[in-house]
Amino acid sequence: MERGVHDRGGWPTDAPIDRTEHELADWELRMDAIENVLEKRGVMNTDEMRRGIESMPLEAYEAASYYERWLFTVETILEEKGVIAPGEIDARVEA
Amino acid sequence: MSDHHHDHDHDHPHDPVGRAGEPAAAARVRALEDLLVEKGVLTHEEVRARIDWLVSRTPAHGARLVARAWIDPAFKERALDDARMAALELGLDPGEAPQVIALENTPDVHHMVVCTLCSCYPKALLGPPPDWYKSLPYRSRAVSDPRGVLEEFGLELDDDVEVRVVDSTADIRYIVIPERPAGTDELDEGELAAIVTRDSMIGVAQPSTVH
Amino acid sequence: MTFAAGDGVRVAERPHTGHHRTPGYLKGKAGRIARVHGTFTNPETRAYGEDGNPRLRLYLVEFDGSDVWPASTRSDHVYADLFEHWLEPVS
Numbered sequence: 001m002e003r004g005v006h007d008r009g010g011w012p013t014d015a016p017i018d019r020t021e022h023e024l025a026d027w028e029l030r031m032d033a034i035e036n037v038l039e040k041r042g043v044m045n046t047d048e049m050r051r052g053i054e055s056m057p058l059e060a061y062e063a064a065s066y067y068e069r070w071l072f073t074v075e076t077i078l079e080e081k082g083v084i085a086p087g088e089i090d091a092r093v094e095a
Numbered sequence: 096m097s098d099h100h101h102d103h104d105h106d107h108p109h110d111p112v113g114r115a116g117e118p119a120a121a122a123r124v125r126a127l128e129d130l131l132v133e134k135g136v137l138t139h140e141e142v143r144a145r146i147d148w149l150v151s152r153t154p155a156h157g158a159r160l161v162a163r164a165w166i167d168p169a170f171k172e173r174a175l176d177d178a179r180m181a182a183l184e185l186g187l188d189p190g191e192a193p194q195v196i197a198l199e200n201t202p203d204v205h206h207m208v209v210c211t212l213c214s215c216y217p218k219a220l221l222g223p224p225p226d227w228y229k230s231l232p233y234r235s236r237a238v239s240d241p242r243g244v245l246e247e248f249g250l251e252l253d254d255d256v257e258v259r260v261v262d263s264t265a266d267i268r269y270i271v272i273p274e275r276p277a278g279t280d281e282l283d284e285g286e287l288a289a290i291v292t293r294d295s296m297i298g299v300a301q302p303s304t305v306h
Numbered sequence: 307m308t309f310a311a312g313d314g315v316r317v318a319e320r321p322h323t324g325h326h327r328t329p330g331y332l333k334g335k336a337g338r339i340a341r342v343h344g345t346f347t348n349p350e351t352r353a354y355g356e357d358g359n360p361r362l363r364l365y366l367v368e369f370d371g372s373d374v375w376p377a378s379t380r381s382d383h384v385y386a387d388l389f390e391h392w393l394e395p396v397s
Contacts, residue, residue, distance in 0.1 A: 003330040004322050008234040009211030009262065010331040010375070015232040017247055021225050024149075027121035032223075033145035034128055037137045047353035050213060051325040066214070066229050068120045074127065081355075084130060092126040193346065211329050238331060238384050239375050258371075258382040264327045265364050265387035266346055 005061040006054045028067040035074055044077045052076040149223065156187050157220035157270055158291035162284045164197065165275045175199055178270060182220060190219025192268040198261060200274045200298070205256050207245070207298030208271060209237035210263045217268040221293055228297065238262060248299040271298040307390050309365060313339045314396035317367070317388065325353035328392045332367075332384075335374055336396055340385060341366035348389070363390040 003011070024032075038044050052073030056064070064072065078084045114121070131137050160182055164171035174181035174197040181197070182189040189195050195217055198206040210216065211234045216224040227233050236244050241260045245252065252258065261269050273295040279287060294300035309315060319334040320326075327349050342365060347358025364387050371382035 001319070001330060001333060002322050006212055007322070007330045008231055009209075009237075009329045010239040011231070011235040013232050013235045017227050017230060017232045017236070017244065019225075019227050019248075021227075024223060025117065025121070027117065027124045029146045029149055030128060030142060031120075031124045032149060033142045034124070034131070034137070036145050037141045038131075040141075041137055043136060045352055047325060047347075047349040047358070048355065050349075051353035053213070054325060062231065065118070065120075066226070067124075068118070071120050071123060071127070075123075083134070083136060084127075088130060089123055089126050092130060093122050194343065211331075212327060241382060242380070254380075258380070260382070260384045261366075262329065262384065262386040264329060265343075265349075265389070267343060267364070267366075267387055 004054050005056060005058045006050075031067045031070050031074075035070055038074065038078075043083065044074075044081070048077050049073050149218075152188075152218055152220075152222040154221045154291075154293035154296065155288070156182075156222075157217065157293070157296045158288040159185055159284075160187060160197070160220065160270070161272050161291045161296065162288035164199075164272050165279075165287055166284055171197075171199070171272065174272065188219050190217065190268070192217070192219075192266055194267045195220070195270065196267055197270050197272050198259070198298075199272045202274065203255070203257060204259060205245075205252055205298065206259045206261060206269075206271050207237060207241060208261050208263060208269045209234060211235070211238055212262075212264055215263040215268060217270045220270055221296055225293070245299060248294070250300055271296050273298075273300075273302050276302055276304060307393060307395065308363065309339045309342070309390070309393065309395070311339050311342055315339060315365075315367060315393040316396045318392050318394060320392075324350060326350050326392075328388055329386060331374060332369065332386055332388070335369055337367045337369040337373070339365050340368040343387065346389075364388070365390065365393065367393070 035049060039046060053069045056072055079086055128142060132139055163185060164174050178195040178197040179189040200206055214224055214229040238260050241258045263269055290303040292300060292303055295302045316336045317332045317334060345361035346364050348362050352358035366385055367388050369384045371378040371380060371384060374384050
């Protein structure tokens with residue numbers, strides 16, 4: 001039966017578990033915090049957040065780092081809710 | 096803490112242009128925060144406060160709960176039933192999860208915790224999860240090959256020990272109470288807490304050995 | 307459905323359509339209720355902007371390792387928190 005990209009229990013893999021740890025970068029802490037504040041403020045909820053991540057295409061999901069997935073879902077859900085407009089972040093970053 | 100960490104008690108926007116060595120996502124996150132502040136959706140202060148909370152969370156909190164469970168059997172029973180309430184008894188912040196449950200390791204039973212679907216983790220008590228916990232190989236193999244995973248972590252269990260893998264698929268967070276090591280009878284609660292490692296509370300390691 | 311600790315259950319085998327928290331590796335598998343949790347909001351509706359009510363009963367379900375992973379020869383167990391509407395009774 002087909003699986004969601006996130007549904008990884010028993011997913012075939014030969015990869016060893018990389019135990020390298022890294023301290024969270026400023027942007028990662030910030031991303032975590034933004035998502036949590038949005039939930040606290042009632043703008044989005046945890047289930048929407050997960051649903052957004054699950055909508056990533058497989059290749060994108062596997063290539064993204066953990067907080068890159070969080071960024072994807074927050075952008076996706078906020079656009080869906082009309083809180084930000086498509087392209088609004090692009091324009092700000094490119095300015 | 097990262098070198099890029101700086102205060103945000105002011106209102107001026109972040110520099111959205113990328114800094115050397117960081118991924119493109121970093122500038123997008125700063126731009127996102129600025130946009131949301133401008134739109135009145137949130138404030139820099141709220142983001143700052145949440146970052147402060149995140150970095151305040153460490154495995155030392157969970158270790159206190161474990162140490163108390165080791166010396167106080169009635170407390171341990173309460174933690175097995177409702178670790179959220181047990182944590183509050185000790186003045187610990189159990190986090191926002193509606194329920195936290197402690198899983199007790201014994202000579203016969205060894206628990207390990209995973210979230211195969213995402214990365215659910217008792218971060219109020221253990222701090223942010225390590226990268227490997229969130230990794231695709233761990234999420235895949237913890238349920239299908241737990242003993243292989245434990246071997247990779249350097250933990251070999253006897254054949255007659257039952258391994259219980261708990262997949263945190265809903266809103267309940269799980270924390271492992273590892274077996275109290277032999278030779279620790281003389282240690283006080285603080286000394287006991289000091290030997291409880293993060294990995295032993297996830298279930299991929301035993302507590303530090305005492306010299 | 308309401309279950310009690312010890313009851314035999316089978317996980318429904320519904321395909322992946324929409325957000326849900328039942329892992330694929332457990333769909334169709336039989337296990338036992340290990341623990342009766344409280345009720346929680348329904349993630350399947352809350353993920354689409356609804357309030358997640360009515361709340362649903364959540365259960366910790368125990369599976370024999372060899373039932374989930376046929377290659378497993380040990381008496382290990384896998385547990386997962388599953389919602390009541392994903393569980394069918396097994397006598």
